[in-house]
Amino acid sequence: MSEPRKDTVTVVGAGLVGSLLSIYLARRGHPVELLERRPDMRRETVDGGRSINLAISTRGLHALRQVGLEDEALKHAIPMRGRMIHPPQGALVYQPYGKDDSQHINSLSRAWLNAFLMTAAEATGQVNIRFKQRVTQVDFGSGALTVHDDATGQVRQEPGRVVFGTDGSASAIRQALEQRPDFTGTQEQLGHGYKELTIPAGPGGTFQMEKHALHIWPRGTFMLIALPNEDGSFTCTLFLPWQGPVSFASLDTPETLSAFFDAQFPDAKALIPDLVEAFFSRPTGSMVTVKGAPWHVGGQTLLLGDAAHAIVPFFGQGMNCGFEDCVVLDALLGQGGGWEQVFTAFERLRKTNADAIADMAVENFVEMRDSAGDPRFQFRKAVEKVLLNAFPGEFVGRYSLVSFSRVPYRLAYQVGALTDGIVAELSEGLTRAEDVDLKRAAELIRSRLTPFMKEH
Ligand code: FAD
Numbered sequence: 001m002s003e004p005r006k007d008t009v010t011v012v013g014a015g016l017v018g019s020l021l022s023i024y025l026a027r028r029g030h031p032v033e034l035l036e037r038r039p040d041m042r043r044e045t046v047d048g049g050r051s052i053n054l055a056i057s058t059r060g061l062h063a064l065r066q067v068g069l070e071d072e073a074l075k076h077a078i079p080m081r082g083r084m085i086h087p088p089q090g091a092l093v094y095q096p097y098g099k100d101d102s103q104h105i106n107s108l109s110r111a112w113l114n115a116f117l118m119t120a121a122e123a124t125g126q127v128n129i130r131f132k133q134r135v136t137q138v139d140f141g142s143g144a145l146t147v148h149d150d151a152t153g154q155v156r157q158e159p160g161r162v163v164f165g166t167d168g169s170a171s172a173i174r175q176a177l178e179q180r181p182d183f184t185g186t187q188e189q190l191g192h193g194y195k196e197l198t199i200p201a202g203p204g205g206t207f208q209m210e211k212h213a214l215h216i217w218p219r220g221t222f223m224l225i226a227l228p229n230e231d232g233s234f235t236c237t238l239f240l241p242w243q244g245p246v247s248f249a250s251l252d253t254p255e256t257l258s259a260f261f262d263a264q265f266p267d268a269k270a271l272i273p274d275l276v277e278a279f280f281s282r283p284t285g286s287m288v289t290v291k292g293a294p295w296h297v298g299g300q301t302l303l304l305g306d307a308a309h310a311i312v313p314f315f316g317q318g319m320n321c322g323f324e325d326c327v328v329l330d331a332l333l334g335q336g337g338g339w340e341q342v343f344t345a346f347e348r349l350r351k352t353n354a355d356a357i358a359d360m361a362v363e364n365f366v367e368m369r370d371s372a373g374d375p376r377f378q379f380r381k382a383v384e385k386v387l388l389n390a391f392p393g394e395f396v397g398r399y400s401l402v403s404f405s406r407v408p409y410r411l412a413y414q415v416g417a418l419t420d421g422i423v424a425e426l427s428e429g430l431t432r433a434e435d436v437d438l439k440r441a442a443e444l445i446r447s448r449l450t451p452f453m454k455e456h
C-alpha cells in the first residue's frame with residue numbers, strides 16, 4: 001500500500017501539539033500551513049512573560065526523541081524525582097515517584113518548549129507558520145476555513161485542504177464538529193479554578209526549596225503545588241473551588257487572602273513576596289474534561305491534543321498524551337493507506353486511551369489534594385515502594401506505568417486497579433512497610449497481576 005499523497009495540509013493551532021505535529025507531517029513530506037491565533041511568542045511577549053512550566057515524562061520525551069529533539073529539551077528540564085509534601089504542621093514528607101532516581105518527571109518551561117518546537121518546525125523548510133490567524137469556521141465538504149486575520153482585521157477563506165485541529169480545549173474545529181448530527185460528547189468543567197503565583201529565585205539564582213521535587217501542599221478541598229524553573233524560581237499553582245467557604249469567591253480582599261495563606265501555606269507565603277498583587281492581577285484559569293467523538297470527518301479533518309481530549313492537569317499528562325497522538329498518527333501514516341483510513345484507525349487506537357487518562361487525571365486530583373497528606377495513603381505508598389523493589393518487572397504501579405512507560409493508558413488504568421487492591425490487602429494490620437509479607441505478596445502478584453499482564 002502506498003502512503004497518502006504528499007498533500008499540503010493545514011494545521012490549526014501552533015501550540016505544543018500543533019507545532020510538534022507539523023514537524024512529524026513535514027518529515028513525511030507534507031508541506032504544512034500552520035495557522036495560529038496568537039502573535040509570535042518568540043517576538044512578542046505573551047502571558048506577561050511569566051514562567052509557566054509543565055511536567056514532561058516518558059511519553060512526551062519519546063515523541064521528541066523520534067524527531068531528534070529530546071536531548072535539547074532535556075538540557076532545559078529539571079528532573080523532579082518525587083513529591084515533597086508540605087503538611088499543615090510538622091516536617092516535610094518526601095515520596096519518590098519511581099523505584100529509584102532514574103525514574104523521574106521533568107519540569108520544563110511551556111513557553112520555551114512551544115517556541116523551540118515552532119522553530120524546529122520552521123527549520124524543516126516545510127512548515128509555514130502564520131500568526132494572528134484565528135480560524136472560526138470549517139467547511140467539512142472542501143476543508144476550506146474561515147479565518148480572521150487579527151493583524152489586518154480582515155476575514156478570508158483559506159483554501160480547502162486536509163485539516164488538523166490542534167487548537168486546544170476550546171477548539172473552534174471541534175465546535176464545528178459538534179454541530180454535526182453524528183457527534184456526541186460531554187464537557188465537564190471542574191468545580192475548581194487555578195491561579196499561578198511565583199516563588200522567585202534566591203540570591204545568586206539559588207532554589208529556595210528542594211529543586212528536584214514537585215512540591216505539594218495538600219489541604220483536602222484545595223491545594224497548592226510548585227514546580228522548579230531553570231532560573232531558580234518556582235511556579236506555584238493554587239487550585240481552589242470557584243465557590244464556597246474557601247474559594248476564589250471568598251478570597252476577595254488582600255486581608256482574607258493574606259490570612260488564608262498564613263493559616264494554610266505559611267512556608268510558601270514567606271517565599272512569595274508579591275502574593276497579593278499577583279493573586280489579584282493574574283487571571284484565574286478553568287479546567288475542563290472534554291470527551292467526544294467522532295474526532296474526524298472522513299479523511300478531511302482530524303482533531304488531536306486538547307482539541308480532541310482536554311483533561312484536567314493532575315496527572316501531568318495532557319501534553320504527554322497529545323505528543324503521543326503525534327507518534328501514533330505518524331506510525332499510521334508510515335503504514336500507508338488514505339487519510340480516511342489513517343484517521344479512522346487513529347481514533348480507534350486513541351479514544352479509549354484518552355478516556356482512560358481523562359478519568360485517571362480526575363482521580364489523581366483527589367489523591368494529590370487529599371490523600372497525599374493522609375498517613376494511610378503515605379503508608380500504602382511505602383508498601384508499594386517495597387514491592388516495586390522486591391519484584392522488579394513483575395510489580396508495577398499505575399503512576400509508573402502512566403509516567404515511566406508507554407503502555408496504553410487504558411492498560412495502565414486496569415493494572416493500577418489490580419495493584420491498588422494488592423497493596424491495600426498487604427497493608428492491612430501492618431505498622432511498618434518493611435514488614436510486608438513478601439511470600440504472600442508473591443502469591444498475590446503472580447495470581448492476579450502476572451496473568452493479566454501476560455494476557456495483554
Ligand atoms: P494548546 O496548548 O492549548 O494549544 C492550542 C493552540 O491553538 C494555542 O496556541 C492557541 O492560541 C491556538 N488556537 C486556539 N484557538 C485557535 C483558533 N481558533 N485559530 C487558530 N489558533 C487557535 N500537560 C502535561 O503533559 N504536563 C503537565 O505538567 C501539565 N500541566 C498543566 C497545568 C495546567 C494548569 C494546565 C491548564 C494544563 C497542564 N497540562 C499539562 C496540559 C497541557 O497544557 C495541554 O494538554 C497542552 O497544552 C495541549 O496542547 P495543545 O497544543 O493540544 O493545546
